[in-house]
Amino acid sequence: MPTWQDLGPVERFSRPLTPVTVGKTRYAVTRQGDRLSVLSGVCNHAGGPLGEGRCDGEYVVCPWHGWKYHGVTGLGEPGFEADAVPSLQVRVESGRLLVDLDSATPRTKGHHDPHPLARKPERAPGPVRVVGISTTNMDRKNPRTSTSDALLEVATSHAQTALGAETRTIRLAELTFRHCEGYYSKSARACTWPCSITQMDPDDQLDRVYEALVHWADVYLVATPIRWGAASSLYFKMVERMNCIQNQVTIANRVLLRNKVTAFIITGGQDNVQAVAGSMMAFFGEIGCQFPPFPFVAHSRGWSAEDMERNVESVMKSAELREGAQMLAARAVDTARALLAKAAAPGELARGGRKAHALPIDDGAPGLPPRE
Numbered sequence: 591m592p593t594w595q596d597l598g599p600v601e602r603f604s605r606p607l608t609p610v611t612v613g614k615t616r617y618a619v620t621r622q623g624d625r626l627s628v629l630s631g632v633c634n635h636a637g638g639p640l641g642e643g644r645c646d647g648e649y650v651v652c653p654w655h656g657w658k659y660h661g662v663t664g665l666g667e668p669g670f671e672a673d674a675v676p677s678l679q680v681r682v683e684s685g686r687l688l689v690d691l692d693s694a695t696p697r698t699k700g701h702h703d704p705h706p707l708a709r710k711p712e713r714a715p716g717p718v719r720v721v722g723i724s725t726t727n728m729d730r731k732n733p734r735t736s737t738s739d740a741l742l743e744v745a746t747s748h749a750q751t752a753l754g755a756e757t758r759t760i761r762l763a764e765l766t767f768r769h770c771e772g773y774y775s776k777s778a779r780a781c782t783w784p785c786s787i788t789q790m791d792p793d794d795q796l797d798r799v800y801e802a803l804v805h806w807a808d809v810y811l812v813a814t815p816i817r818w819g820a821a822s823s824l825y826f827k828m829v830e831r832m833n834c835i836q837n838q839v840t841i842a843n844r845v846l847l848r849n850k851v852t853a854f855i856i857t858g859g860q861d862n863v864q865a866v867a868g869s870m871m872a873f874f875g876e877i878g879c880q881f882p883p884f885p886f887v888a889h890s891r892g893w894s895a896e897d898m899e900r901n902v903e904s905v906m907k908s909a910e911l912r913e914g915a916q917m918l919a920a921r922a923v924d925t926a927r928a929l930l931a932k933a934a935a936p937g938e939l940a941r942g943g944r945k946a947h948a949l950p951i952d953d954g955a956p957g958l959p960p961r962e
């Protein structure tokens with residue numbers, strides 16, 4: 591027997607797409623001309639609210655990442671018909687829209703190969719692995735010497751030749767990648783791992799950074815210039831995209847970065863080294879990284895001596911800065927070896943005091959004074 595549910599007067603559904611909730615179940619009501627239809631309001635991909643999306647011709651577009659479903663049949667867009675959301679029978683009676691809640695067609699999901707980054711992070715045997723991340727930007731046709739890059743090169747070379755580490759360097763300026771598009775701001779669950787942009791855009795090259803950080807490296811040496819008292823804009827472009835790594839801790843209690851060590855090389859034309867380092871340490875600490883003792887080296891010029899044309903020379907000729915960069919690499923590699931020997935990092939976290947965790951009230955909690 592049909593279970594007809596009154597959704598209200600048809601005038602309520604004058605727009606191409608209207609979200610409706612019956613009990614706890616979400617639906618999307620579509621209008622194409624005079625035709626009203628009802629689909630499930632839950633997207634097949636990551637549960638996005640279809641009723642809050644938009645229409646593109648005959649198709650409903652999910653507001654989270656753009657998957658499309660036919661507004662009448664619920665079938666996926668051409669080529670993806672196997673990804674179908676339920677559609678339901680409707681009728682209009684006395685100016686009201688009724689839907690048969692028992693008539694839903696099956697939800698079907700097409701086969702999607704998991705993204706390569708989605709595999710479980712497992713450290714393969716081998717020596718300590720160091721990735722150098724250069725965040726400075728420059729005109730590639732007219733390259734200049736970067737002091738942060740130069741010290742990064744000193745540090746990674748030392749890690750390879752003197753410390754026995756495997757090394758690779760990623761220069762953000764050589765990658766093409768999109769800015770974070772704020773999926774988290776739509777819903778925490780719209781910010782997916784792997785990153786939604788990485789899954790949608792095969793031309794986006796930040797997958798190389800994710801691969802190195804999550805699956806390959808034990809040590810990250812991050813080098814940045816100071817730009818107006820902060821790390822470089824490319825650094826921030828990268829870390830905004832790394833929200834998906836942190837968000838897995840928040841929404842799934844899943845720590846992707848375990849036994850990872852981060853150290854920093856910061857050079858600039860004015861001071862503010864400690865604030866730049868503090869901001870970088872807060873971010874990398876919050877995504878699960880550890881730090882060696884004395885986790886950054888820095889150099890700054892330009893506040894009282896605006897002779898930046900001599901800055902490169904002074905850095906390149908400084909044996910002390912070179913030695914400092916080498917010892918930074920050594921401290922980071924030593925810390926990584928100690929962590930790997932203990933395999934100490936947690937895969938999950940105690941949730942109390944963590945972001946987005948609702949605290950239950952428990953009068954009997956051991957170790958706490960009784961509530962007044």
Ligand code: FES
Pocket residue numbers: 633634635636637638652653654655656657
């Ligand atoms: S496209 Fe709908 S949840 Fe991702």
